Amino acid sequence: MGKYILALDQGTTSSRAILFNKEGEIVGTAQQEFEQFFPKPGWVEHDANEIWTSILACIASVLRKADVEPGEVAGIGITNQRETTVIWDKNTGKPIHHAIVWQSRQTEDICQELRDKGYNELFNSKTGLLLDPYFSGTKVKWILDHVEGAREKANNGELLFGTIDTWLVYKLSGGKVHVTDYSNASRTLMFNIYDLQWDDELLEILDIPKSMLPEVRQSSEVYAHTVDYHFFGYNVPIAGIAGDQQAALFGQACFEKGMAKNTYGTGCFMLMNTGSEGVKSERGLLTTIAWGVDGKVEYALEGSIFVAGSAIQWLRDGMRMIDSAKASEEYATKVESTEGVYMVPAFVGMGTPYWDSDARGAVFGLTRGTTKEHFIRATLESLAYQTRDVLDAMTADSGIDLKSLRVDGGAVQNDFLMQFQSDILGVPVDRPVVNETTALGAAFLAGLAVDFWSEKEEIAQQWRKDRTFTDNMAEEKRELLYNGWKKAVKATREYK
Numbered sequence: 001m002g003k004y005i006l007a008l009d010q011g012t013t014s015s016r017a018i019l020f021n022k023e024g025e026i027v028g029t030a031q032q033e034f035e036q037f038f039p040k041p042g043w044v045e046h047d048a049n050e051i052w053t054s055i056l057a058c059i060a061s062v063l064r065k066a067d068v069e070p071g072e073v074a075g076i077g078i079t080n081q082r083e084t085t086v087i088w089d090k091n092t093g094k095p096i097h098h099a100i101v102w103q104s105r106q107t108e109d110i111c112q113e114l115r116d117k118g119y120n121e122l123f124n125s126k127t128g129l130l131l132d133p134y135f136s137g138t139k140v141k142w143i144l145d146h147v148e149g150a151r152e153k154a155n156n157g158e159l160l161f162g163t164i165d166t167w168l169v170y171k172l173s174g175g176k177v178h179v180t181d182y183s184n185a186s187r188t189l190m191f192n193i194y195d196l197q198w199d200d201e202l203l204e205i206l207d208i209p210k211s212m213l214p215e216v217r218q219s220s221e222v223y224a225h226t227v228d229y230h231f232f233g234y235n236v237p238i239a240g241i242a243g244d245q246q247a248a249l250f251g252q253a254c255f256e257k258g259m260a261k262n263t264y265g266t267g268c269f270m271l272m273n274t275g276s277e278g279v280k281s282e283r284g285l286l287t288t289i290a291w292g293v294d295g296k297v298e299y300a301l302e303g304s305i306f307v308a309g310s311a312i313q314w315l316r317d318g319m320r321m322i323d324s325a326k327a328s329e330e331y332a333t334k335v336e337s338t339e340g341v342y343m344v345p346a347f348v349g350m351g352t353p354y355w356d357s358d359a360r361g362a363v364f365g366l367t368r369g370t371t372k373e374h375f376i377r378a379t380l381e382s383l384a385y386q387t388r389d390v391l392d393a394m395t396a397d398s399g400i401d402l403k404s405l406r407v408d409g410g411a412v413q414n415d416f417l418m419q420f421q422s423d424i425l426g427v428p429v430d431r432p433v434v435n436e437t438t439a440l441g442a443a444f445l446a447g448l449a450v451d452f453w454s455e456k457e458e459i460a461q462q463w464r465k466d467r468t469f470t471d472n473m474a475e476e477k478r479e480l481l482y483n484g485w486k487k488a489v490k491a492t493r494e495y496k
């Protein structure tokens with residue numbers, strides 16, 4: 001038995017490879033960024049080949065840095081930016097177009113047409129999702145409609161579709177295995193999350209041939225082995241797959257119904273475990289599959305916020321107000337409050353609970369006394385207010401009052417943000433010792449499949465808290481501040 005599990009975390013802006021030992025501790029990490037393509041306003045694309053080579057580079061680098069022999073790796077877990085869509089030629093293994101990224105709005109027209117035909121309820125009732133460009137289904141249709149000869153090839157069974165997990169397993173297995181897991185399939189708008197099948201009716205509406213779609217498997221099982229030329233002569237089992245947000249829920253050991261986590265990365269994604277039942281939302285949350293493990297599928301309610309950490313990157317790169325994301329904390333704490341300034345970062349529309357594709361960012365409450373510090377603080381606070389929008393919807397839909405919120409992702413290192421988050425939610429916020437919970441979740445899923453860990457309970461015991469942020473704001477002040485946010489959102493959405 002190898003001594004380590006290797007997690008491959010393929011995110012929106014970078015790829016990572018992280019080695020974990022039996023105690024769930026990190027023994028090595030490697031990271032590589034790759035190019036973002038913005039062919040038109042609101043469009044975001046990646047080069048799937050570059051994603052693949054970045055993963056190969058990370059694997060080589062992490063083994064070298066940690067001084068671990070490839071043969072010491074007991075299994076590989078894959079976790080990925082979800083919904084991002086790759087289509088490639090079955091014969092050559094080459095993508096026929098750039099991958100269309102989850103953030104991309106280029107299929108808004110297709111979605112609008114389907115909404116106009118009254119299909120939203122049908123898609124929602126089967127997939128738990130909404131007709132929004134965010135999800136893979138309309139991205140597949142867009143590629144088939146726009147790439148010359150693609151539809152004909154697809155109809156002849158010559159093209160394959162995959163989310164990034166599928167693409168990576170395909171490449172690592174030397175083009176032999178075409179699979180995905182329940183959690184990724186549940187983000188495609190083509191998968192019935194209740195009968196656990198690709199849905200013929202939805203595929204017909206979207207005009208997508210079923211022959212393109214991968215086989216859907218559990219999130220923890222051996223799908224394939226690496227071909228020796230991609231893993232230094234070793235055939236290592238690829239034994240775990242989950243979308244990154246579901247992997248984070250697993251890595252945070254949110255195994256009980258009612259437990260929730262929020263990840264603060266490029267966007268912010270809050271998921272609550274709802275057990276063996278998919279809870280239907282009345283408030284713009286998504287019903288999604290958390291994972292399939294040991295023959296049992298569990299569900300989650302999800303709130304998706306499109307712009308979170310990327311608003312801080314915008315302060316750095318676009319507004320040039322800060323040198324690093326970290327510096328945002330120092331500026332924000334130089335002032336007592338924003339003095340009534342609200343920033344609504346609707347740069348690519350708004351997700352949960354508004355689902356407003358056309359909204360764009362706005363700032364309110366500026367005075368002659370407003371400074372850069374207020375502006376930066378208002379931007380950080382917007383992450384916390386958006387999270388409150390999501391949690392309010394989640395509490396109402398699930399009927400569950402959260403006892404505490406587990407957090408992870410790049411921005412949770414910001415203590416000011418975490419304290420303000422707890423204050424605005426009125427709920428304690430728990431930050432774990434291992435912040436790489438997404439990778440940890442993928443490692444856990446793979447480790448369970450190859451008996452590196454024996455059961456979920458063993459994993460739950462490994463979860464360690466770094467710090468709890470306890471709410472410390474008077475109820476009246478909390479609601480006053482939050483009402484200001486709601487007014488700002490309303491005004492933002494009215495301005496079109």
Ligand SMILES: Nc1ncnc2c1ncn2[C@@H]1O[C@H](COP(=O)(O)OP(=O)(O)O)[C@@H](O)[C@H]1O
Pocket residue numbers: 011012013014264265266267308309310311312313325326327328329409410411412413414
């Ligand atoms: N100290 C900080 N304060 C606020 N935001 C931060 C801080 N450190 C990192 N971030 C933000 O976190 C994001 C990176 O987090 P990460 O989890 O790596 O994201 P992703 O996986 O989506 O690429 C960036 O958008 C960055 O702006």
Ligand SMILES: O=P(O)(O)OC[C@H](O)CO
Pocket residue numbers: 010011012013080081082083102243244245265266267
């Ligand atoms: O790559 P991340 O961490 O920004 O996550 C992206 C989400 O999976 C999109 O649904």
